[in-house]
Amino acid sequence: MPKTKISRRKREILNAAAVLFRYKGYAATSMRDLAEKVGLEVSSLYSHIKSKEEILTTLCFHCGDLYSEGLEKIIEMDADALQKIDAIMDLHINIAIDHPSSITVFNDEWKHLSENELQQFLQVRRNYEKGIKQILQEGIDCNLLKDYPLDILMNTMLSSMRWIHYIKTDNNPIDTKITRDIVKKMLLNGVARK
Amino acid sequence: MPKTKISRRKREILNAAAVLFRYKGYAATSMRDLAEKVGLEVSSLYSHIKSKEEILTTLCFHCGDLYSEGLEKIIEMDADALQKIDAIMDLHINIAIDHPSSITVFNDEWKHLSENELQQFLQVRRNYEKGIKQILQEGIDCNLLKDYPLDILMNTMLSSMRWIHYIKTDNNPIDTKITRDIVKKMLLNGVARK
DNA sequence: CCTACCGATCGGTAGG
DNA sequence: CCTACCGATCGGTAGG
Numbered sequence: 001m002p003k004t005k006i007s008r009r010k011r012e013i014l015n016a017a018a019v020l021f022r023y024k025g026y027a028a029t030s031m032r033d034l035a036e037k038v039g040l041e042v043s044s045l046y047s048h049i050k051s052k053e054e055i056l057t058t059l060c061f062h063c064g065d066l067y068s069e070g071l072e073k074i075i076e077m078d079a080d081a082l083q084k085i086d087a088i089m090d091l092h093i094n095i096a097i098d099h100p101s102s103i104t105v106f107n108d109e110w111k112h113l114s115e116n117e118l119q120q121f122l123q124v125r126r127n128y129e130k131g132i133k134q135i136l137q138e139g140i141d142c143n144l145l146k147d148y149p150l151d152i153l154m155n156t157m158l159s160s161m162r163w164i165h166y167i168k169t170d171n172n173p174i175d176t177k178i179t180r181d182i183v184k185k186m187l188l189n190g191v192a193r194k
Numbered sequence: 195m196p197k198t199k200i201s202r203r204k205r206e207i208l209n210a211a212a213v214l215f216r217y218k219g220y221a222a223t224s225m226r227d228l229a230e231k232v233g234l235e236v237s238s239l240y241s242h243i244k245s246k247e248e249i250l251t252t253l254c255f256h257c258g259d260l261y262s263e264g265l266e267k268i269i270e271m272d273a274d275a276l277q278k279i280d281a282i283m284d285l286h287i288n289i290a291i292d293h294p295s296s297i298t299v300f301n302d303e304w305k306h307l308s309e310n311e312l313q314q315f316l317q318v319r320r321n322y323e324k325g326i327k328q329i330l331q332e333g334i335d336c337n338l339l340k341d342y343p344l345d346i347l348m349n350t351m352l353s354s355m356r357w358i359h360y361i362k363t364d365n366n367p368i369d370t371k372i373t374r375d376i377v378k379k380m381l382l383n384g385v386a387r388k
Numbered sequence: 389c390c391t392a393c394c395g396a397t398c399g400g401t402a403g404g
Numbered sequence: 405c406c407t408a409c410c411g412a413t414c415g416g417t418a419g420g
Contacts, residue, residue, distance in 0.1 A: 027221035028306065031399060043401080044405045052399065082386065108302060112222065145385050152376045153385065155361065160354035167349065182346045190384035191339050191347065192276065225415060237417080238389045246415065 010048045013038055017055045018101040026056055026109040056109060057117045063106035064124045066095050071131050081139030086184065088132065089161065093180050096165035103165040129154060160187055204242045207232055211249045212295040220250055220303040250303060251311045257300035258318045260289050265325050275333030280378065282326065283355065287374050290359035297359040323348060354381055 006014070016037040020029045031052055035042040049055055070091040074084050096103055110121055132154050139145035145153070161183060168174050200208070210231040214223045225246055229236040243249055264285040268278050290297055304315055330347050333339035339347075355377060362368050 023305070025219060025221055025305065027219055030397075032397085041406055042399085043407085046400070047405065111217070111219065143387055146379075146387055148376050148380065148385070149372065152373055153380070155357040156354050156377055156380050157385070159357040160350050162356065163349040163353040178343065179346060182342050183350055185340075186342070186347075186350050186381075186384070188384045188386040190380070190382045191342070191351070192382040193337055193340055224413075226413085235390055236415085237391085240416070241389065 007048065013045065013048055014055060014058060015101075018059055018105055021056070021059070021109055022101040022104040026105070026112045053112075053114055053117075056105070056112060057114075059102050059105045060110050060113060060117075060121055061124075063095070063099065063102050064121065064128075066099070067091070067128055068124060070095070071128060075131060075135070080144060081135055081142055082144045082188075084135045085139060085145075085157075085188075088135070089157075089184050089187065090180065092158065092161045093164060093176075093183065096161065097168060097174070097176055100165040100168045107162065107165075132158070157187055201242065207239060207242055208249060208252060209295075212253055212299055215250070215253070215303055216295040216298040220299070220306045247306075247308055247311075250299070250306060251308075253296050253299045254304050254307060254311075254315055255318075257289070257293065257296050258315065258322075260293070261285070261322055262318060264289070265322060269325060269329070274338060275329055275336055276338045276382075278329045279333060279339075279351075279382075282329070283351075283378050283381065284374065286352065286355045287358060287370075287377065290355065291362060291368070291370055294359040294362045301356065301359075326352070351381060 013034070017029070017034055020033055020037060024033070031042050031045060035045055038045075071088070074087045074091065077084060077087065079087075110118070113121055133150045136145060136150055136153050136157075140147050164174065164179060164183075207228065211223070211228055214227055214231060218227070225236050225239060229239055232239075265282070268281045268285065271278060271281065273281070304312070307315055326348050327344045330339060330344055330351075334341050358368065358373060358377075
């Protein structure tokens with residue numbers, strides 16, 4: 001996938017779309033909604049984008065890249081599995097806080113991708129999960145992590161952070177430091193005293 | 195809200211709708227899709243339901259009831275906070291496994307509710323979260339739980355189970371006993387060894 | 389439960 | 405970037 005430069009106007013359209021898709025969903029957002037939001041006529045949108053679907057594709061794969069490139073760096077770290085898991089949690093929490101709208105699209109709207117892009121997307125996700133599981137397995141092998149099934153471990157871990165982007169709105173900023181600190185502690189050491 | 199009896203045919207329509215909404219989303223599911231799925235003409239659907247929105251409303255509030263009634267019973271239990279939290283996790287995991295489709299609608303499609311129902315829905319959710327937080331606070335007060343902010347505690351806890359309904363499909367049954375057991379352990383005691 | 393049908397809205401194009 | 409416009413599809417109704 002060659003990365004073509006994205007004009008300022010196109011960025012603006014993509015950002016507006018991410019916000020609309022976040023709150024209304026992809027299918028319920030019309031190109032008229034989007035045009036109004038960016039102050040253009042509907043037809044003018046098509047000078048900057050090819051189709052509604054192209055927007056969704058761009059948004060989904062951009063987020064996919066954020067995760068994949070982040071994980072790549074973590075895998076190459078000279079660190080033990082626990083430190084890598086810490087870094088994975090940082091990665092997810094940072095992305096959630098920095099890109100709450102596009103991450104919601106990434107999480108909830110990918111199902112509207114068209115066949116080709118959908119398959120590609122699922123492939124990216126499978127790769128990502130494979131990388132995560134390798135790190136978890138490494139943690140188990142080194143006796144740093146409890147020996148739980150990888151699927152449950154990964155899903156519960158990733159899922160436990162999947163509320164931050166959702167809670168975070170302009171009216172409801174979240175305390176990044178505290179949230180990050182406590183979610184990590186919860187995952188590593190649990191909530192039960194003793 | 196008086197509970198009127200629901201005919202067998204209407205049940206069938208609601209179930210089919212839940213599955214369609216789960217995989218395609220509410221907005222992208224047409225009444226034609228639904229009619230085809232239940233083997234009727236589109237117009238015939240309207241002998242059983244008032245509108246597409248009525249279906250969504252019914253689905254969302256039915257799930258809301260499952261959670262609310264479950265929590266009510268837990269609150270009345272003669273048990274300590276840790277046992278109640280255990281019961282809350284059972285409640286969520288059971289609902290996820292027994293009703294994966296309608297729970298997905300409940301989680302992801304409520305935003306398409308119309309204004310009145312939306313406000314009612316959010317009220318139900320706020321009440322539910324208040325109940326959860328009271329139990330968590332109880333746990334903190336009795337020194338059973340670590341003293342973390344209630345918001346983070348609740349969101350992370352509930353969120354950590356929010357993948358089970360999603361993973362569970364007809365082709366991919368999940369081992370209820372193991373999943374339940376391990377997710378609970380992860381939440382209470384963490385994943386780190388030591 | 390079906391046939392026949394409707395107004396509204398959708399994503400998108402032609403042409404400038 | 406806009407005016408003008410289009411075919412397709414939408415949720416839903418009338419009438420039987």
